Every structure is written in structure tokens, then in C-alpha cells.
Amino acid sequence: MKKRFRWNVVWMVLVAALLVGGGAAGPALSQQQDTQVQGTAPSQEQQPAPAAQTQTAAPPEVKKVGETLGLPGKIGKEIANAPLGKEKGQIDPQAPRGAFGIPGAPRINYVVAILWAMWVGWIFSTVGAFGGIMAGVGHMTILGLGPYAKTFAKTAPGLNKALTDSVRTSNQFLVGLSALISTINYLKARTLAWPVGVALALGSIAGAIFIPWLTGGKVTFKQYQGWFGLFVFVVGAFLFYETTPAGQQKKKAAKEAAQAFKKAMTEKKDLAAQGIQFKSFSPIKATFTFFGTEFHFNPLLIFCGGIAIAAISSFLGVGGGFLYVPFLTTFTGAPMHVVAGTSAMAVLLSMITSIASYITVAKAGMDWILIGSELVGIFVGSMIGPRTQKYISDIWLKRLFVLLAIYVGIRYFSLGFFGKSWVP
Numbered sequence: 001m002k003k004r005f006r007w008n009v010v011w012m013v014l015v016a017a018l019l020v021g022g023g024a025a026g027p028a029l030s031q032q033q034d035t036q037v038q039g040t041a042p043s044q045e046q047q048p049a050p051a052a053q054t055q056t057a058a059p060p061e062v063k064k065v066g067e068t069l070g071l072p073g074k075i076g077k078e079i080a081n082a083p084l085g086k087e088k089g090q091i092d093p094q095a096p097r098g099a100f101g102i103p104g105a106p107r108i109n110y111v112v113a114i115l116w117a118m119w120v121g122w123i124f125s126t127v128g129a130f131g132g133i134m135a136g137v138g139h140m141t142i143l144g145l146g147p148y149a150k151t152f153a154k155t156a157p158g159l160n161k162a163l164t165d166s167v168r169t170s171n172q173f174l175v176g177l178s179a180l181i182s183t184i185n186y187l188k189a190r191t192l193a194w195p196v197g198v199a200l201a202l203g204s205i206a207g208a209i210f211i212p213w214l215t216g217g218k219v220t221f222k223q224y225q226g227w228f229g230l231f232v233f234v235v236g237a238f239l240f241y242e243t244t245p246a247g248q249q250k251k252k253a254a255k256e257a258a259q260a261f262k263k264a265m266t267e268k269k270d271l272a273a274q275g276i277q278f279k280s281f282s283p284i285k286a287t288f289t290f291f292g293t294e295f296h297f298n299p300l301l302i303f304c305g306g307i308a309i310a311a312i313s314s315f316l317g318v319g320g321g322f323l324y325v326p327f328l329t330t331f332t333g334a335p336m337h338v339v340a341g342t343s344a345m346a347v348l349l350s351m352i353t354s355i356a357s358y359i360t361v362a363k364a365g366m367d368w369i370l371i372g373s374e375l376v377g378i379f380v381g382s383m384i385g386p387r388t389q390k391y392i393s394d395i396w397l398k399r400l401f402v403l404l405a406i407y408v409g410i411r412y413f414s415l416g417f418f419g420k421s422w423v424p
Helices: 002-040 073-081 110-126 131-142 145-150 157-188 194-215 221-243 245-267 299-316 321-332 336-360 368-391 394-418
Strands: 276-282 285-290 293-297
Touching: 073 157, 110 131, 110 157, 110 368, 131 145, 131 157, 131 221, 131 299, 131 394, 145 157, 145 221, 157 221, 157 299, 157 336, 157 368, 194 276, 194 285, 194 293, 194 299, 194 321, 194 336, 221 245, 221 299, 221 394, 293 299, 293 321, 299 321, 299 336, 321 336
Parallel strands: none
Antiparallel strands: 276 285, 285 293
16 A cells, blocks of 8 residues: 555656646747747748739830931931930920030020120230130030030040030131131241241141040040149140240240241242241251341250140140140241241141041041031121220230139139139
């Protein structure tokens, strides 16, 4: 009996132990299972969404114009690739056509264009060095082509660059006509040192061909604007120097030499013998005479200088005459009134070459009605300039343009390189 009782007690103890152990182990096991579930099987919030939900929705495809709209050259090609629409940086084929025949481009006020060109022509014939800059200011700011080109900087970069080439080339048409008028005048006066001019012109032609080939379709309007502003500072410094006592003395000597030359021309009958005479030539040394005085120059050096100056002029769409003159005076020793005609011829040839290169190589588009109107204005302004120059102080006129150069230079430099104008 006692033995049976002991076994019953043992079984009861075992059952109680199992019940207690199971009750204690149950929550722990449940917690362990929950932990395992949480560690190995992510919750519904943590589970990755189906592949279709994780992929970002593709942006809607931008519709392009898809055709040239009858516009030739690079502009037509880039118009076809431009986004279709009515917002900035887009092309609306139904919009009224403006500059260069582009729908939605600024509408040209030809009265303003002609008047501005007259102003530029007047500057060319009085100050000289600032004419090309004012031509650029007219196209970029006065006619609104600069802000318009910038709207395509992100939406159609190719069109932005094509418009930049067109603006550069348009500037050069105005510079070229002024150089043509000056060259004719110097030829009539028999003061064009053609031996030097040949070497300089060959270099200028080479530089004018190289730059359109190298930069055509590759320069954004923002980059062009920045370098244009930097160049304006250089021109302003040159004009300021001409107003200093040293600059005035140099100009006075040039005027006296020119007057002596004119007097000699009226007194001597054999003008052909007294004009420019080519005496000798080699790649590193050449000689010409002018009224019995010998002048020596290095044709190779003049050629290289022509390349460098024409490259700068072609890139910016300006004449560069103010660079040619001191360069030639320094390296030929010829008097200023002789060098000026040679400089005008170099500018003319480099502009013709550069224009042809931009149109044929870079495929720059032209607004021929605008160019024609501006050339009329340039011609009229160039005729007015010499007739009004005697009534205006040369020093104060140049100082006025120095102030203008500071303002224009800061504006374009800051817009081009920093994206925001530092002046109003």
C-alpha cells in the first residue's frame, strides 16, 4: 500500500513539473518564435513591394519639333531636336516667326536695328576700338537675342550654341563693312603698307579659319558672354591709356606725321615713287620704303601675330583693330598713319574669312533682312562720324566709353561666368 502510494506521489510530482515547465516554457518559446519570425520573415510593412511598385515611374517622353520648319543650316537642324511646346526653352511652330525665322523668337524692330547700327557706325568712324563691342551689345541686349538663346541652355543645348554662332557672325558683318570703308579711304590716301599687310593678312586668314572650325557649335551663349565681357575690360583699358598724357603724346606725334605726309604729297609730283615700295623679302626679314625711309619687319612674326589677333577677333565677333595697330607699330617701326591702313585691311580680310567659315563650316544661320538693315545703318553712321568728330573732344569721348566699357564688361562678365549680373 505504501509502495503504491509512493508511485502515485512520484507521478503527481512529474505531472506537476511538466505542467509548470510547460507553462514557463510556453511564453518563452512563443517569444522565441516571434523573435525568429521578426528576424527572418519581415513584416508586411517591411516586405519589399512588388517589382512594379518599386520602379520609379518613367518621365513622360518629351515631344520634339521633329522638322526644320524650313530653316537652313545648323539652326534648322537644332530646331528639329528642340522640345515642342509654348513654354520658355521650347518651340511652338504656330508662333509668329522672329529673328532668324524661328517661331517665337524676338520680333526684330528694324527701326531700332538701323538706328543702333548708325550708332555703331558712328563709333567705328570716331573711336574705332569700341564699334565691334557695341555691335555685340546690340545683338545680345538691345535686340534681345542673348536672353532668348539662354532659354535653351538646358532644354536644347545645341540650339543655344547655334544661336551663339549666329550672333558672333552677325557682329562680324558690321565690323567687316566698317573695315571695308576704312581700307578704301587708306588706299586712296596711299598709306597702306601692303608688304606688311600681306604677311598680316595671311596670318589673319589662318586664324579666322581655325576658330570657326574649332569652336563652331561648341560654345554656349553663357561662355561667349563671359569672354566677351572680359574682352570689353581690355578695350576699356586701351581707351583709358589713350586719354593719358603718354597716349595723347603718341597720338599727337602720329597726327604730325600724317600732316607732314599730306604736305609732302601736295608738293611732290612723283607720288608713286614716294609711296610704299617693296625692297627685299625673306621669311625672317623684309624691307619696304615710304617717302625714302626704310622700314624692316619679320614676316614670320607678323604672320603669327595675325593668327593670334584674328583668332581673338573671330571668337568674339569683333574687329581687333586696336590690337593690330600697336602690334604693327611695335614690330615694324612704321608710323601710325601707315600702320592704320594696314590694320584696316587685315580686319577686313579676317572678317570676310571668318564670316565665310562660320556660315560654311559651322553652318551658322543668318537673318539676312536684319543684316541688310544694319549694314545700311553702319554706312550712314560711318559717313556722319568724320563730319561730327571735330565738334567733340576726343579725350572726353573716350573717357565716356571707358565708363561704358566698365559697366558693359562687369555685366557680361558676371552674367557669363557667375550667372547673375553684378550691376543693374
